[in-house]
Amino acid sequence: MALSPYGPHGPVIGKIGNLVSYILNGQVVTRTIGHKSNKHSKNQLANYQSMAVTMELLSPMLPFINSSFEIEARGTVKNQHNLATSYNKKQALTGEYPNIRVDYSKVVLSYGDLAIAENLKMVKTDTGLQISWDTEGGLAHDMVMILVCHPQRAQVSSSINACRRDAGTYFVKLNEEDLEQQLETYICFKSANGKQISNSVYLGNLNGAVENEQEKEEREKYTLVKARFDQVATDYLWMLELDHGRLTSTKAFRVLEKEYNVLKQKLEHMPGKPG
Structure with missing residues (x-):
């Protein structure tokens, strides 16, 4: 519910639909509200x-x-x-x-x-x-x-x-x-x-920029995941090169491909990357 304390032609204070208005430092401010998606770009x-x-x-x-x-x-x-x-x-x-x-x-x-x-x-x-x-x-x-x-x-x-x-x-x-x-x-x-x-x-x-405990832990985790990704990527790309219509149809390849994509996606959103 919104109120109109300044008359019918004055500013409205409160919520109307997905808009909410309020007084901030003597001025009326209006912003949108609503539900946020669980998926973020x-x-x-x-x-x-x-x-x-x-x-x-x-x-x-x-x-x-x-x-x-x-x-x-x-x-x-x-x-x-x-x-x-x-x-x-x-x-x-x-x-x-x-x-x-x-x-x-x-x-x-x-x-x-x-x-x-x-x-x-x-x-x-x-x-x-x-x-x-x-x-x-x-x-x-x-x-x-x-x-x-x-x-x-x-x-x-x-x-x-x-x-x-x-x-x-x-x-x-x-x-x-x-x-x-x-x-x-x-x-x-x-x-x-x-x-x-x-x-x-x-x-x-x-004294330079010193790595704190959280940054150190994130770097170590990233290093472990990156090492596993490099190993999986080597096997995955090798199987693609030697495919000739045979290897990519196997269950082993599908498991490898899934792990490759999961690790690649994880590295894109993982803190601790060098530099």
């Missing part, structure tokens, strides 16, 4: 995985992006998480289904026209990361925002108000274990009055 599966990878990336960053995308979200029907999801799903992913993953060098944590500092540097020490920048450009009292992503722990270390731009440096304290793991680091600048923000800048990776 490869493009649909790729889209689902892209969304899942993006959500996994952004989930621990929520407090940071609530601040970094707050300016851009003002006066729109989108919230900060919507914006971060849209940017990173389009720009920060690499690979093809079922091996879609994050390209950390392309992660977007803010968009804006505030000046970015020059000569950005990051140095690893025994107790953390020393990040520095030139203080010229922008305003001295612009605030610095820094985020360090820990992919292996699915966590981040962030400082929304790290220091002022004119400080020229900021130290991120990390424990010994964190300093040995994969680290991905970002910085952006926000005006003191909260009306402007810069583009986020990727400061770089430390």
Whole structure:
């Protein structure tokens, strides 16, 4: 049932057929609803995985992006998480289904026209990361925002108000274990009055991209299935070449052909593929 609280000529709130309307940030939004098919195309599966990878990336960053995308979200029907999801799903992913993953060098944590500092540097020490920048450009009292992503722990270390731009440096304290793991680091600048923000800048990776336990398990499973497929494929193609109308009519060939097709299909949708 739908309601018309704004009169007969105003927007309808509720469900009509396969449409549902509701108020979002002061505006009426209408979307379709309905039953989803159990069968999905490869493009649909790729889209689902892209969304899942993006959500996994952004989930621990929520407090940071609530601040970094707050300016851009003002006066729109989108919230900060919507914006971060849209940017990173389009720009920060690499690979093809079922091996879609994050390209950390392309992660977007803010968009804006505030000046970015020059000569950005990051140095690893025994107790953390020393990040520095030139203080010229922008305003001295612009605030610095820094985020360090820990992919292996699915966590981040962030400082929304790290220091002022004119400080020229900021130290991120990390424990010994964190300093040995994969680290991905970002910085952006926000005006003191909260009306402007810069583009986020990727400061770089430390310790390389380390394979987590899930990725290791997926790679090992893929390797086993691929090895069996290569063996079956060799026998299958050999029997085709020597057929002359005899071998392909046997039960042994039909069993081999079925396994060949099953394994081939499985590899197409199996994560863990090298590269």
